[in-house]
Amino acid sequence: MLTVQLAEGVEFRTLEPWQSAEFADHAERVREDISPWIPWAATVTDAASAREILVSYAQRAAADDGRMYGIWIDGVLQGGTVFRKFDPVLLNCEIGVWMGAAGQGRGLITKAARHMLRWAFETRGMARVEWQCDPENQRSIAVAERLGMTCEGTLLKAFVMNGQRRDVMIWSLLANEWERST
Numbered sequence: 001m002l003t004v005q006l007a008e009g010v011e012f013r014t015l016e017p018w019q020s021a022e023f024a025d026h027a028e029r030v031r032e033d034i035s036p037w038i039p040w041a042a043t044v045t046d047a048a049s050a051r052e053i054l055v056s057y058a059q060r061a062a063a064d065d066g067r068m069y070g071i072w073i074d075g076v077l078q079g080g081t082v083f084r085k086f087d088p089v090l091l092n093c094e095i096g097v098w099m100g101a102a103g104q105g106r107g108l109i110t111k112a113a114r115h116m117l118r119w120a121f122e123t124r125g126m127a128r129v130e131w132q133c134d135p136e137n138q139r140s141i142a143v144a145e146r147l148g149m150t151c152e153g154t155l156l157k158a159f160v161m162n163g164q165r166r167d168v169m170i171w172s173l174l175a176n177e178w179e180r181s182t
């Protein structure tokens with residue numbers, strides 16, 4: 001589906017179980033940058049735990065209910081994206097993202113998410129794409145806004161992160177809004 005050049009030297013493509021060792025190294029490098037917001041930052045600590053999440057997403061891709069992609073900058077895995085939920089019957093899905101400090105501030109996540117939106121709406125006929133984030137995660141909120149999403153509201157104490165119950169903001173983009181923006 002996606003093997004895309006996002007910018008000079010920046011590749012966006014699937015992240016798969018054979019890349020477990022690389023994903024474990026990546027988790028080590030970006031742990032501090034993403035750990036307040038990304039649950040697997042605490043649990044991916046070696047190739048075996050990296051493999052667990054990659055196998056889970058590979059199985060979900062085979063079942064068409066989730067997908068995982070990486071972003072390589074000059075050949076080094078620096079971030080990625082997921083279809084965290086993907087429901088081809090109800091035509092709803094959710095995009096999640098992360099990027100280490102080395103790749104932040106270049107618009108790469110916004111570009112990658114736009115490719116995913118295009119595929120979700122134009123290839124897969126999705127009716128709605130969701131974005132969920134902590135109300136304190138300003139950089140994530142900024143991406144949702146850049147993507148033209150609407151904040152629908154906040155679920156109170158709906159998620160557990162690092163042992164704390166957290167609120168969850170729900171953002172969305174609908175198919176007709178995507179059409180109008182392209």
Ligand SMILES: CC(C)(COP(=O)(O)OP(=O)(O)OC[C@H]1O[C@@H](n2cnc3c(N)ncnc32)[C@H](O)[C@@H]1OP(=O)(O)O)[C@@H](O)C(=O)NCCC(=O)NCCS
Nearest residue numbers: 034037097098099104105106107108109110132133139140
């Ligand atoms: C959320 C996260 C992925 C956002 O990364 P990011 O690099 O800020 O996002 P983008 O790729 O959209 O880049 C936007 C920045 O690039 C700049 N930029 C440069 N060129 C750009 C372009 N062509 N298009 C858009 N933005 C561009 C923007 O001005 C913005 O700059 P800023 O850092 O000064 O605000 C990152 O902060 C992160 O991984 N955080 C930890 C994990 C996390 O929170 N994940 C989300 C959980 S809900």
